[in-house]
Amino acid sequence: MSPKSSLILLALSLFLVAAIILATGMGFLAIAPLEVIQVLWAKARGVGLTADLNPTFPFVIMEVRLPRILAAAIVGGGLAVAGAVFQAILLNPLADPYTLGVSSGAAFGASLALVLGILGITVPIFVSVPLFAFLGAMATLGAVFALAAPDGRLSSNTLILSGVIVAAILSAGIGFIKYLADEQVGVIIFWLMGSLVGKTWHDVALTASFVFPGLLVMLYFARDLNIMSLGGRTADTLGVDSRRVKKILLLCASLITAICVSISGIIGFVGLIVPHLLRMVLGPDNRLLIPACFFGGAILLLTADTITRAWLPTELPIGVLTSLIGGPFFCYIFRKKQLGQRV
Amino acid sequence: MNTHAAPLFVVSKGCFAYRAVNVLQDINLHLTPGQFYGLIGPNGSGKSTLLDLLTATRSLQSGQILFQERPLDGFTKKELAVRIALVPQQFAMGFDFTVADLVLMGRYPHIPRFSNPTVRDLDLVEEAMAVMQIQSLRHRLISDLSGGEKQRVVVARALAQDTEVLVLDEATANLDIHHTIEIMHVIRKLVRDQGRTVIAAIHDLNLAAAFCDQVIVLKEGRIFNTGPVAEVLTSQLIAEVFQVEAEVQAATTSLPQRIHYTLS
Numbered sequence: 001m002s003p004k005s006s007l008i009l010l011a012l013s014l015f016l017v018a019a020i021i022l023a024t025g026m027g028f029l030a031i032a033p034l035e036v037i038q039v040l041w042a043k044a045r046g047v048g049l050t051a052d053l054n055p056t057f058p059f060v061i062m063e064v065r066l067p068r069i070l071a072a073a074i075v076g077g078g079l080a081v082a083g084a085v086f087q088a089i090l091l092n093p094l095a096d097p098y099t100l101g102v103s104s105g106a107a108f109g110a111s112l113a114l115v116l117g118i119l120g121i122t123v124p125i126f127v128s129v130p131l132f133a134f135l136g137a138m139a140t141l142g143a144v145f146a147l148a149a150p151d152g153r154l155s156s157n158t159l160i161l162s163g164v165i166v167a168a169i170l171s172a173g174i175g176f177i178k179y180l181a182d183e184q185v186g187v188i189i190f191w192l193m194g195s196l197v198g199k200t201w202h203d204v205a206l207t208a209s210f211v212f213p214g215l216l217v218m219l220y221f222a223r224d225l226n227i228m229s230l231g232g233r234t235a236d237t238l239g240v241d242s243r244r245v246k247k248i249l250l251l252c253a254s255l256i257t258a259i260c261v262s263i264s265g266i267i268g269f270v271g272l273i274v275p276h277l278l279r280m281v282l283g284p285d286n287r288l289l290i291p292a293c294f295f296g297g298a299i300l301l302l303t304a305d306t307i308t309r310a311w312l313p314t315e316l317p318i319g320v321l322t323s324l325i326g327g328p329f330f331c332y333i334f335r336k337k338q339l340g341q342r343v
Numbered sequence: 344m345n346t347h348a349a350p351l352f353v354v355s356k357g358c359f360a361y362r363a364v365n366v367l368q369d370i371n372l373h374l375t376p377g378q379f380y381g382l383i384g385p386n387g388s389g390k391s392t393l394l395d396l397l398t399a400t401r402s403l404q405s406g407q408i409l410f411q412e413r414p415l416d417g418f419t420k421k422e423l424a425v426r427i428a429l430v431p432q433q434f435a436m437g438f439d440f441t442v443a444d445l446v447l448m449g450r451y452p453h454i455p456r457f458s459n460p461t462v463r464d465l466d467l468v469e470e471a472m473a474v475m476q477i478q479s480l481r482h483r484l485i486s487d488l489s490g491g492e493k494q495r496v497v498v499a500r501a502l503a504q505d506t507e508v509l510v511l512d513e514a515t516a517n518l519d520i521h522h523t524i525e526i527m528h529v530i531r532k533l534v535r536d537q538g539r540t541v542i543a544a545i546h547d548l549n550l551a552a553a554f555c556d557q558v559i560v561l562k563e564g565r566i567f568n569t570g571p572v573a574e575v576l577t578s579q580l581i582a583e584v585f586q587v588e589a590e591v592q593a594a595t596t597s598l599p600q601r602i603h604y605t606l607s
Contacts, residue, residue, distance in 0.1 A: 002459070091437030223456060227448055229437035236400040238504070239424030239452040284438035 012295035080297020083271030101167035109136020137258030194265035194319025269326025357406035381551035384561030424452035449503030
C-alpha cells in the first residue's frame with residue numbers, strides 16, 4: 001500500500017475514534033470528551049474512577065451509549081463496504097447492499113416474526129426478529145443465486161434481474177403480512193424504517209463477528225476486484241478466477257448486509273452514497289476504497305444516529321433520516337453528473 | 344522457422360458447443376513458438392471461441408488442448424497469466440482507473456497479492472507505454488480517451504504482462520489505419536526479435552497477409568485450411584470461405600501479398 005493510502009486510512013480511523021468519543025459525550029446527560037476518555041481508560045485498565053467524576057457516568061457510557069454507538073458504527077461501516085463490493089462486482093456505481101433483494105428478504109423474515117404472535121406462536125421478539133430477518137436474507141440470496149446460476153459468467157444483468165424478481169415477490173409477501181397484521185402493522189413499519197434504539201453489547205458482538213471477518217475477506221480479494229472491472233474475459237487471462245471471486249464476495253457482502261439489517265432494520269443510502277462519494281474522492285482502487293468505506297460508513301451512520309438521539313426533539317427512525325438526507329444529496333450528485341462534470 | 348522446436352499448442356479433436364449449438368467441431372491444430380498466426384474466417388465462424396479455448400477462459404466439451412506439452416486445463420489461472428496475454432476487441436471499463444493504473448494491472452500476475460510493484464514492474468509498464476506512445480496520457484482517466492487511445496492502452500496492458508504468447512481478438516478493428524499499422528509493426532517485432540508467439544484474429548485479409556507468417560482459416564466452426572500465408576490465401580479459398588471474388592497478387596520484395604476484391 002502506498003504511503004498516501006496509509007495516511008488517508010490513518011486519518012479516517014482517527015476521525016472515527018474522535019466521533020465515537022464525542023458522540024458518547026452527547027445526549028440528555030452531557031459528558032465532556034475528556035471525561036469520556038477517563039472513564040474508558042479506567043475501564044480498560046480495570047481500575048476504579050477518580051473521585052471527582054460523576055458516579056453515574058460509567059453506567060451511562062458503558063451500558064447505555066457505547067453499545068448503541070458502536071452498533072451504529074459497525075452497521076454503517078458494514079453497509080458501506082457491502083455497497084462498495086456490490087458496486088464493484090456488478091460494475092454498477094448505483095448498486096447498493098440491497099440490490100440483490102437481501103433487504104426485502106430480511107424485511108419479509110422480520111415481518112413474519114412479528115406476526116407469529118398473531119398466529120398464536122410466542123417467541124420473544126428480540127430473538128425472533130433478528131433471527132428471522134437473517135434467515136430471510138440468506139434464503140433470498142440462495143434464491144437469487146439459483147435463478148442466476150445457468151449464466152456461466154454470473155453477469156451483472158443476470159444477477160440484478162434475479163434480485164429484482166425475487167424482491168418483487170417478497171414485497172407482495174410483506175404486503176400480505178401487513179394486511180394480516182391489521183392493528184399491529186405499526187410494529188412492522190417501525191422495524192422497516194430502521195432503528196438503533198436499545199442496542200446491547202450482545203448486538204455489537206454479533207454484528208462485529210460478521211462484519212470484521214467479512215471485511216478481511218474483501219480486503220484479500222480487493223486487487224482481484226480491480227482487475228475484474230476490466231471484464232470477466234480479461235480478468236480470467238490476468239490470473240483471476242472471476243466467477244469464484246464473484247461468488248465469495250457476493251456471499252460475504254450479503255452476509256454482512258443480512259446481519260446489519262437484522263440488527264438495525266433497513267437503513268437506506270449509507271451503502272449507496274458512501275462508496276459512491278469516496279470513489280469520487282479517492283479513485284476506484286478497491287484496496288484503498290474498501291477500508292475507507294468502512295470508516296466513512298461508520299462515521300456517517302454514527303453521526304446520523306447521534307443527531308436523532310441527542311439533537312432532535314423526538315427520535316426519528318434512523319432509516320428515515322438517512323434517506324431524507326441521502327436522497328436529495330444523491331439527486332445533487334446525479335444532476336452534476338448529468339451536466340457533464342466529472343463525478 | 345524452427346520446425347523442431349517443441350510445439351506450443353496442440354489441439355486434437357476439439358469440440359465446443361454453446362447452448363446445444365456446435366460452435367467448433369473437430370479442431371486439430373499444431374502451433375509452434377516464434378510464429379505470427381493470423382486467425383481468419385467470416386463472422387460467426389468461431390474465431391473468438393477458439394481464442395477463448397486457447398486462453399482457457401472456456402473449456403472444450405471433448406478433445407484436448409496441450410500447451411507447452413501439458414494439458415491446458417492442468418495449468419492454474421496464475422500460471423497461464425504469466426504465459427498468455429489477451430488483447431480483447433471490446434473494451435468497457437466499469438470504473439475510471441487512470442491509464443498508468445490500467446497498464447500496471449498487466450503486471451498483477453507477477454506481483455504477489457499484498458506487495459508493491461518492483462522497479463522492474465514499473466520499468467516494464469513504462470516500456471509498454473513508450474512502445475504504444477501513450478506516456479503523455481498516463482494520468483488521464485480511461486473514460487476520457489478516444490476509442491483508438493483506449494485500444495492502445497489495452498495493448499500496452501498486455502505488453503506489460505510480458506508473456507511469451509500474445510492473443511489478439513480483432514485488436515485493431517476499431518483503430519484508424521495509421522495506428523493499426525503501428526500496432527501490427529510492434530507485434531511483428533515482438534515475434535521477430537524476441538521469439539514470442541502471436542495468435543491474432545484478423546478481419547482484414549490484407550493486414551493478415553502483410554504481417555502474419557501463418558494463417559488458420561475457420562469456416563462454420565471447422566478448420567478449413569492452415570499454412571503459410573502465400574500458400575493458403577488464394578483467390579479460390581477466399582471465394583469458398585468468404586463468398587467473395589478476389590484477385591491475389593503475390594508479394595514482391597517491396598510490397599506484401601495483396602488481395603483485390605472484385606466489387607460486383
